[in-house]
Amino acid sequence: MPTPGAGTEAGGPSTPASRLPALQGTDSGREQSLENCRRQAPEARLIIGILVATLLIGCSRSGALSPDDPIFKGLPRAAVVETLSLPRVQTNLEGISTQQQRSLAQASVRTLIACREALRVYLAWIRTGAPPKVSPGPVPENPIEPGNSAVEQEYTRLKAAVASGDPDELRAMLLAEGGCGPNWPAEPGGPTIAEVVQEQGA
């Protein structure tokens, strides 16, 4: 009695795929083993597929984003490097999918720039009595959603606060929950935007 599945076609390769046709049309034991193989093959493929997917997911989640990643093309490199080095950003990027990471990381760089622009406008406004023009931030070559829309909303809010004619609106926006103030340093390694705004008094 031959060992099930152990036979090889004369002169043929010994791969599982090549063995299967060779087993056909022989004795009943071989037919039985072929039947077993047929039943097990989809399961084996499924298991291998799951293993490969798990490895891919594991690898993609463990890899930190580099400032050279193509998603940052079109954004100032200094801002990218600074943003990715911030512990708060690193924490935010933890435990999310690669696609979510890409959107959030790209948006975070743009938000850092937008928030510093909002601070610049606020400080100039309360010092001179007139708000300077809002400078539009750089846009990456390939904006990623939903971060892209969220950054655009940030600029829309900034322009609306300026259009209100009341610097206190911009101040409130800078200090609000989910706003720029508590989240970003006013300058690299410096105090937060909120701390700088609060120094100005109400």
Next chain:
Amino acid sequence: MEGRRGLVEEVRDPDKTLLTTLPLLVLVGLASLATLAGVVPASAATRGPQVLTVSCDGVTISTGVRVVFGSNGTYKVRQNSTNPSIVDGIPSNTNTWAVSDNGNSLSVKTVSDGTTVSWTNVIRSGYTTKAYKTQAANCNGIGFGHGNYDWNYTVTYPG
């Protein structure tokens, strides 16, 4: 003269007066509704209860539901229950916050079973809930690692 009288009678006719004033009433009604829509805050939306697996190591961050605000407003997270709720005398309290789509975070707050934390005047955006255990505990018995607990929570946000 007849023509002039006819005009006066037409204006005083109750049916015709109603027909004349009805569009005006409709306009006033619509204007009132529009004013109310602007003044009354948008209703709160709820997502949950739902369960998130959170590590008991007190370090690893888990990511929960993402919700999109319809306006600025209050964001709430309620810890409905946890399983296990207490391990070696340490309750499964959870540090939670949310991250907006553009990378701004809410402050971290601690929530325990049956309690709610809230953030007011939160700027409109999409927000993703994050959570980690306040204090490490062994939820895994004699197994390797700290194990996990089920965090049953509900979020409320401006719809």
